[in-house]
Amino acid sequence: MITTKNVGLTIKHKTIIDNASISLPKGSITAFIGKSGAGKTSLLKCIAQLYTNYSGDIAYQGVSLKTLPPQQRVHAIGYVFQQFNLFPHLTVLENCIQPQLVNGTSIAAAQKKADDLLDALDLAPFKKSYPSALSGGQQQRVAIARALALEPQVLLFDEPSSALDPQSTQALASLLKNLNQKGITIGFCSHDVSFIKNLLDRVYLLENGKIIDQYQATDSQMPPTSSPIGYFLSHG
Amino acid sequence: MMFTKIISIIHTWGPLLIQGMLMTMIVSCCGLAIGLCGGTLFGIGSCRKLKTLWTPLINFYTLVIRGTPVYVQLLIVYYALPELININLGPLQAGIIVLGFNSIAYVAEIIRSGINAVPGGQWDAAYVLGYPRIKTLTLIILPQAFKNILPALINEIIALIKESSILASIGLLEITRVAMNITAQTLDPLGAYLCVAMIYLFLTTTISFFAKKIEKKMEFAHDHN
Numbered sequence: 001m002i003t004t005k006n007v008g009l010t011i012k013h014k015t016i017i018d019n020a021s022i023s024l025p026k027g028s029i030t031a032f033i034g035k036s037g038a039g040k041t042s043l044l045k046c047i048a049q050l051y052t053n054y055s056g057d058i059a060y061q062g063v064s065l066k067t068l069p070p071q072q073r074v075h076a077i078g079y080v081f082q083q084f085n086l087f088p089h090l091t092v093l094e095n096c097i098q099p100q101l102v103n104g105t106s107i108a109a110a111q112k113k114a115d116d117l118l119d120a121l122d123l124a125p126f127k128k129s130y131p132s133a134l135s136g137g138q139q140q141r142v143a144i145a146r147a148l149a150l151e152p153q154v155l156l157f158d159e160p161s162s163a164l165d166p167q168s169t170q171a172l173a174s175l176l177k178n179l180n181q182k183g184i185t186i187g188f189c190s191h192d193v194s195f196i197k198n199l200l201d202r203v204y205l206l207e208n209g210k211i212i213d214q215y216q217a218t219d220s221q222m223p224p225t226s227s228p229i230g231y232f233l234s235h236g
Numbered sequence: 237m238m239f240t241k242i243i244s245i246i247h248t249w250g251p252l253l254i255q256g257m258l259m260t261m262i263v264s265c266c267g268l269a270i271g272l273c274g275g276t277l278f279g280i281g282s283c284r285k286l287k288t289l290w291t292p293l294i295n296f297y298t299l300v301i302r303g304t305p306v307y308v309q310l311l312i313v314y315y316a317l318p319e320l321i322n323i324n325l326g327p328l329q330a331g332i333i334v335l336g337f338n339s340i341a342y343v344a345e346i347i348r349s350g351i352n353a354v355p356g357g358q359w360d361a362a363y364v365l366g367y368p369r370i371k372t373l374t375l376i377i378l379p380q381a382f383k384n385i386l387p388a389l390i391n392e393i394i395a396l397i398k399e400s401s402i403l404a405s406i407g408l409l410e411i412t413r414v415a416m417n418i419t420a421q422t423l424d425p426l427g428a429y430l431c432v433a434m435i436y437l438f439l440t441t442t443i444s445f446f447a448k449k450i451e452k453k454m455e456f457a458h459d460h461n
Contacts, residue, residue: 013450020281030333048361048364049363049364050360050364068365070368071366073366074364074366078364078366079364081357081360081361083357085355085357085358085360085361086361086362087358087376087380088380089379089380089383092421098369098375099365099366102366102367102368103365103366104370112370146365146366150366
């Protein structure tokens, strides 16, 4: 579904990503793991086209993302930020409706979609609240609802468990599995070992901007500890 | 004694004072309209995320306007400009141009800093959600920036009203000039100037009052709901 070919990113003469070739097959859950500063978030930002000055190519279903018009891009890739980046001057409901209106959905359809998503994510009582009145976990669910409102095929998460308590982290893992079962391809970066283990499917390990190991889980089996990914997951 | 003087001035010169106050309001409103429109465009054009080819020119404009006294700018526009480009401006036109173009520089700085203060993540979120640049600005960035810059904008409006008093020096019959004329006839500066000070105070306090109401309303909507 998404493939990157020899992607490189240099910012202020510093190499952030070095020759990264990865793929996010349809229906998969792909984790990008590594220590802080390894380049995980930057790689996700390249895929989401938040960085466009990368070398190499990133393609969605064979089409280079750089050439994809914004209206098609938003239906291809959704992105949930580490800090959620909800719009603070809009209510929860408006946060979910406005992006749809901007992308050409009718008011009635946008309203219905937002209502359905917020109900499904247990956010119905907060529809008229502003984001500042919500907890971290609730804000994250609003961010997920906002992203899902545009019906993306691939949903990317930047450090999704970093602002959550253990209970909310568990709930988030279940939510991601649920979304994945509904056909949404998931990609996320994290260094939270227990969260990664919970969603073990496809894993890429990054170090200094390079992909140094990759792993495809079968029956949720852990990688051998002799491999770099196995070592990372057992030692954190 | 002072109070009776003010009452007597109002009683005798009331219509002229009202006429002066209206002229002050007209020139301030026109200047403000130019300042807000131009300043918003200049502020957007010079913010960090939207740097354009015009940005150095905008920066130079604000540097010159903010670095020179508004009184000198008025003298240049009213006395020197007609010689330079052979256009004669009346006191009202010159006054509006000077106040407006002076205000543009200050409003631009306020808007620019307000936009720059909105976290970069808001631009990123709008981008991944497919907002075009113009909608990102109008629907996401400016509403957030406006809340932060409202006190500074109100200060600018108040400063502009007070600065309009320098237009008395080119003969515009605004409130300060009216007081000068009254003083010339009564030979009593205290009553006329105190009266005028009270009118300025009334205008600026009214604006502050409504500004605080708007500020409170916005705070409630964003922070406590």
